[in-house]
Amino acid sequence: MSSPERFGARLAKAVAARGPLCAGIDPHPGLIEAWGLPVDASGLERFALSATEVLAAHTAIVKPQSAFFESFGAAGVRVLERVVETAREAGALVLLDVKRGDIGSTMAAYTAAYVADGAAIAADAITVSPYLGFGSLAQCAATATAAGRGVFVLARTSNPEAAAVQNALLPGGRTVAQGIVDSAAALNAQAGPLGDIGVVVGATVAPGELDLSQLNGPVLAPGFGAQGATVGDLRALFGIGLPGVLPASSRDLLRHGPEQAALRQAVERVAELLADPQENGQ
Numbered sequence: 001m002s003s004p005e006r007f008g009a010r011l012a013k014a015v016a017a018r019g020p021l022c023a024g025i026d027p028h029p030g031l032i033e034a035w036g037l038p039v040d041a042s043g044l045e046r047f048a049l050s051a052t053e054v055l056a057a058h059t060a061i062v063k064p065q066s067a068f069f070e071s072f073g074a075a076g077v078r079v080l081e082r083v084v085e086t087a088r089e090a091g092a093l094v095l096l097d098v099k100r101g102d103i104g105s106t107m108a109a110y111t112a113a114y115v116a117d118g119a120a121i122a123a124d125a126i127t128v129s130p131y132l133g134f135g136s137l138a139q140c141a142a143t144a145t146a147a148g149r150g151v152f153v154l155a156r157t158s159n160p161e162a163a164a165v166q167n168a169l170l171p172g173g174r175t176v177a178q179g180i181v182d183s184a185a186a187l188n189a190q191a192g193p194l195g196d197i198g199v200v201v202g203a204t205v206a207p208g209e210l211d212l213s214q215l216n217g218p219v220l221a222p223g224f225g226a227q228g229a230t231v232g233d234l235r236a237l238f239g240i241g242l243p244g245v246l247p248a249s250s251r252d253l254l255r256h257g258p259e260q261a262a263l264r265q266a267v268e269r270v271a272e273l274l275a276d277p278q279e280n281g282q
Ligand SMILES: O=c1ccn([C@@H]2O[C@H](COP(=O)(O)O)[C@@H](O)[C@H]2O)c(=O)[nH]1
Pocket: 024, 026, 065, 097, 156, 157, 158, 159, 200, 201, 202, 222, 223, 224, 225, 226, 227, 248, 249, 250, 251, 252
């Protein structure tokens, strides 16, 4: 049997075709309500499927936030499964934001759930947390890669509380975040055109904190939009062409619903800003 096309290669093609914007599907109760829907499993379903139909038709990759589905119990998880299917039918890759991380034997179960061959909720990639040690993620990364899937490892997250832990210094002087980037880079060393192991670096992070030059993998950049980061901030942090960077926005897109036409215009507007190398603000 031939091996599946690698995640990094699939992502590079999708971004070349549709641009780098990663649209977040975060059904916050407040947004469900603002769309005039009941805050229950039926409202969740209408919100999430309608948003996914539009966002997944216009972006390379969508990022459902698992927490907002899990909070509705089993019915919410069934909606999440339909979101994954709907996104795929619309031609987008699915990065499931679950931020899993545990000892290796438990991590194996998360791997089976999301990124192994025959996974129960099969995503193209998931977010993972390295704070039980980067090595605890090794088997998950290897299994995902073999299945044509990927992982995005939290390195320097967008929230203000993160710096105290992630900018702490390791023996030798690198930050914890840089150590994570370098460990991801080691796994991507032989891959082309883009490795399967991404990192998460918030768009809100100050320029110059991290050296991403050796990563050879994708960078998920949440914090763009509702958390305050602009296109100018993205370019200052990652460079004018945003190479390998997936700016991620959820609330700032979703607030334009429930009309699908308005949501589509919003996503097109942001995609145009990201495509314009002269654009330094928003
Ligand atoms: O560092 C991180 C990692 C993940 N996130 C997630 O991204 C979205 C952001 O939503 P917005 O509405 O665009 O602020 C959300 O799902 C977070 O859990 C992050 O914000 N920062």
